[in-house]
Amino acid sequence: MLQKTLLALGMLSMPMLSAYAQQVVRPSSPSIKAQGRVDTTNPERYRFDYPGVRFTMQFSGSSSIAAKLKGSAQTYFEAFVDGKPALDPSGRQAIYRSFGDTTIVIASKLAKNQPHEVILFKRTENLDNTPAEFMGFVVDDKASCSPAHYKARRIEFLGNSITCAFGTESKDIHSTFTAETENNYLSYANVLSRAFDADANIVAHSGRGVVRNYGDKSMVSTKEATVPKLFGRVLDSDSTSRWDFKRYQPDAVVVNLGTNDYSTWPQPLKSLFIDGYLKLIAKIRAAYGSQTQIFCIVGPMIDEPCYSYVKEMVEMQRNTNNDSHIHFIGIPKSILALDKDYGASGHPGGDGQKKMAQIVAPVISTVMGWSYSRTEMDDIKGGQGFYSREK
Template sequence: RKTDRRIEFIGNSITCGYGTEGSNRDERFKPETENNYKSYAAILARAFNAEAHFIAHSGKGVVRNYGDEKPVSDPKETMPGRYDRTLDNDPSQLWDFDQWKTDCVVINLGTNDFSTSPHPDRDSFLKAYKELISKVRSAHGDVPIFCVVGPMINEPCFSYVKELTQYYKNQLKDEHVYFAGLPDNLLNQEDDLGSDWHPSYRGQLKIAAQLLGPLATVMKWDFRTDEIYP
């Protein structure tokens, strides 16, 4: 259906739809088990009848990528460093954001920063996250930004991102950066998990259901429930 609504999603494997086609959590990932159409991001876009751009890369973090032996990764290789690329692996071609202006941005990052050791320290994580938000602001202006945490990670990422959003509200008087923490008990350990312990399609539906309300309220958008409760 024709629409004027637009959402930009920035994320990692969860946003990619990694493992959504997997039959269970013990099934190893293969390309056939990834389906972005079944990700919470694509589900939300359909529920709101919105166009969507997905800037997502499995294993990437805010300041530390999955499995890095150092607490801080090469900044050119984290999501803030890759955000403005036209092609994910080509830093020479930068995207022209004037081609497509979004109404809001949903960021779901932090899982890879804290899922393995060594963890980044608070200051390094917050500094890199602020750099990403600055890039989003430069690209899209004063649009609402939803900072999502979870459901595959909780503390300390949960507290750090909540602190970040409060900083924007209280210190910078930016009322358009929102915290959207997902409950750590949102997904069960059986039916809600697909390949490599990532959310299955059922799990992704639960994530979308949690985020539907905050986006609908802030954006003042109506929505379809059949995409989330098929």
Template sequence: MRLILSAVLLLVLNTMLAQTQIIYPDNPAFTYSGRFDFTNPKEVRYDWPGTSIYFQFKGEELAFLIEGGERNYFNVFIDDQLKEVMHAPVDTVYAVSGIKGKGWHTCRLLKRTEGEMGTTIFKGVQLSSKANIAAYEALPQRKIEFIGNSITCGYGTEGKTPEEDFLPETENVNLSYAFITARAFEAECYVTAHSGLGVVRNYGDKKKVSTELATLPQRYHQSLDMDTSLHWDFAKWKPEAVVINLGTNDYSTNIRPDKAVFIDRYKRFIRNIRQYYGDVPIFCVSGPMVNEPAYSNVKEVVESSRVIYNDRNLYFIGIPSFLLNKTSDLGSDYHPSYQGQLKMAQHIIPSIANVLQWDYNDKEFK
């Protein structure tokens, strides 16, 4: 009896396999946006927030072959609509349900959470044996990179109250001011951000200058946020503008870096970015979670760099702490909610538009 059952089970499994096909990550149909590690082309690794995989497929069946990690969450967009939030803590075949229509569909898989939540391994997708796959239509020509901390990561954007403790599932970088701004300009968005990190000093450090945990400028060259061994090739992607929002964690407690040290390190970071990208406009943002002395020090970085290094393509945007309503604009751990992030985006978009001479749409704000 047991042999008969095993034979039947084997037949069922073989039949299921015959009805599906696996499309591996090195298939040219996949378009990758963000920093990825292609060392193993069959198992692509990534961890920075907002990294996305685009493709088109035909039919009503789609499953991801993925190892997402216990603390990572992903937005699955089908035909430009959020279909579901995916959580795949172990190596699994994750089926997307409820896809309607046997024709062509677009898909985007976006990592909501930041690198500290874990590294993701993408192993491809599973489709019906008769389904087709094709490359996504061209990504936006405009490109912006956002460099920052928890605010830029979208930390707690989906939290209900500021008293609510942070949970990975409430982090959604797609609702951060970075992606809101990119959508307004119809631009591709790279986010290089990590909660708690500063220019000189990380959040909670008992020293004025952090030495045990790398600051954001110290890990900026990495392909993976949490892996120091892989260096990103900056020739792969060049933004038309860079937005930096750092300094909040440097000045978040009474232990603060010396002003001269902060300004010097910030200037050095800007010069490093110049080596990678040339004379693209760089916008240095301060706020809204802390005010002085971060506000004045970041502004001095910009003003002195424009004089000393003749860096005329460097701009300061100050976001005041009173921009956010404490009863309606805050999510988990007193971080900006989606409503707060919208206000931030509305504050910075006109300045970027004027410098770049870009038009933008405001439909997300209505």
């Protein structure tokens, strides 16, 4: 397993850019593929705060690749070159955060006569209401750049801390959550996306529910946005932002909600919860049409009555609203082993996320008629996360 190093950046980080003259490929360049909900209002500075947002570019003729970005104390990134994690000079997998405008050197000493692909990936959710900003990639002046290919398949995921991958790289169930241990790349959502060779959009925030957020003293939350309200936003942290649904029309939508509605008291009345969920389904249908397949997941952090309520909601949508393109998937708590499948605060660790994907993938495969690779989800490590937590 790879060890990982945190590079807290206020200056150019090692490794260094090449000695050649440099060019900046702006975020609005057709050579860059932006995946996820991104505010493109300013073509020089793209803003984003949902987990799993990534920027991809193919290039050749450059001995180094860097990214220009701005983050915050609780915004973490990682990068990949040619499908492999970017490393620091000591050979550890590097994760990054930035407190101001920063140039992150992702890789150097690359073969200039070979094509390469770079991915800059946002590991964390919106933890401090500070959108990150991406200002482009930096390559050698005479490098040739081209866009990565968009996938033929598209999936959107709506969820809470499980979909965010809250504490996925924590040591065990007793660990205290830190932003550094949240790695959306390891979430079941991204495991499934890679297995199906699909592009993914993720709209998720820890603690949020359908009608009630975690710990709210009321049955219905009004102070903080629930996920149905986040669904219409391009930025989680900006209630006035509006997402243009025409920018991303998924083939399938996966919804994993209800855990926060029913994990603490007072629990919402069944009628309130089902009505709120049906309204969310109506929003999805209005945005993506009647033929998009919707998969409603429950688990593995919650049990009854949430299981029965979501299943009943799905049956109501199928029978009363004549919607045959909605499906229920229950993930039991028993799939997670206490000693190896949990991360911080009882959330699924890396192996737990893969076990979730193992249950969900066959259902999506059957309904969509999609084949999938089992490599991503079958590689169980016998411990938390994908990378070693050794420092």
